[in-house]
Amino acid sequence: MSDSPRDQLAIQLAEAVAEALRVDLTHQENALLVVSGGSTPVPFFTALAAYELPWARVQVTLADERWVAEDAVDSNARLVREHLLQGPASAARFVPLTSDDPTPEQGAAAVAERVARLAWPASVVILGMGSDGHTASLFPDSRELELALATDAPALAVRTPSQPQPRITLSADRLHQARRHVLHITGGDKRDVLARALSGDDVRELPIRAFLACPLATYWAP
Numbered sequence: 515m516s517d518s519p520r521d522q523l524a525i526q527l528a529e530a531v532a533e534a535l536r537v538d539l540t541h542q543e544n545a546l547l548v549v550s551g552g553s554t555p556v557p558f559f560t561a562l563a564a565y566e567l568p569w570a571r572v573q574v575t576l577a578d579e580r581w582v583a584e585d586a587v588d589s590n591a592r593l594v595r596e597h598l599l600q601g602p603a604s605a606a607r608f609v610p611l612t613s614d615d616p617t618p619e620q621g622a623a624a625v626a627e628r629v630a631r632l633a634w635p636a637s638v639v640i641l642g643m644g645s646d647g648h649t650a651s652l653f654p655d656s657r658e659l660e661l662a663l664a665t666d667a668p669a670l671a672v673r674t675p676s677q678p679q680p681r682i683t684l685s686a687d688r689l690h691q692a693r694r695h696v697l698h699i700t701g702g703d704k705r706d707v708l709a710r711a712l713s714g715d716d717v718r719e720l721p722i723r724a725f726l727a728c729p730l731a732t733y734w735a736p
């Protein structure tokens with residue numbers, strides 16, 4: 515791995531997450547790690563996968579997923595399998611957010627049940643953020659945004675005009691259930707969106723605001 519600021523950031527985040535899992539596993543049987551998809555986490559996944567941890571006691575799931583086949587190029591499950599569940603981390607138990615149902619509306623209840631059985635509170639929830647201020651699949655233009663912010667269901671289907679595929683997302687309530695929250699972002703655009711988010715309150719405008727007071731440890735590099 516090169517030592518670009520983004521790679522250094524990924525290494526620092528991996529170190530913090532590995533330590534969090536190690537600490538939690540000294541006093542609980544299983545520890546849950548919730549990761550995000552997208553492009554930003556790839557070097558972090560690679561760095562974390564190399565840690566020697568009791569991975570068989572680590573559960574990994576996603577903050578959100580596109581309702582696509584697990585081998586589709588834009589599947590977050592595929593991303594996790596290819597970059598995180600490698601080497602020592604291949605012993606972790608990955609719990610995907612999709613089912614064989616044709617739509618997320620049909621599959622959401624089964625996925626929610628699966629998610630509810632995990633080892634909550636999560637050791638770490640790692641969020642990404644888009645330039646529209648979305649996080650997980652809580653998009654400003656999601657039809658189900660209000661519901662996703664208010665429901666105590668663990669997961670729900672979302673339809674978003676700005677996105678090509680239907681998705682499933684963990685609800686804000688479920689994403690709040692963690693010992694530690696991290697925002698992992700890179701680049702000037704996202705720095706500016708975060709600055710905007712910090713200077714206002716309207717969660718519907720910039721859904722990342724729902725997590726700013728978690729507290730949210732921010733890992734940012736240019």
Ligand SMILES: O=C(O)[C@H](O)[C@@H](O)[C@H](O)[C@H](O)COP(=O)(O)O
Pocket residue numbers: 550551552553554555578579590641642643644648649650651
């Ligand atoms: O794409 C996803 O699967 C996640 O839903 C999304 O919330 C992601 O974390 C942000 O869109 C940032 O994505 P990038 O890291 O690709 O910028």
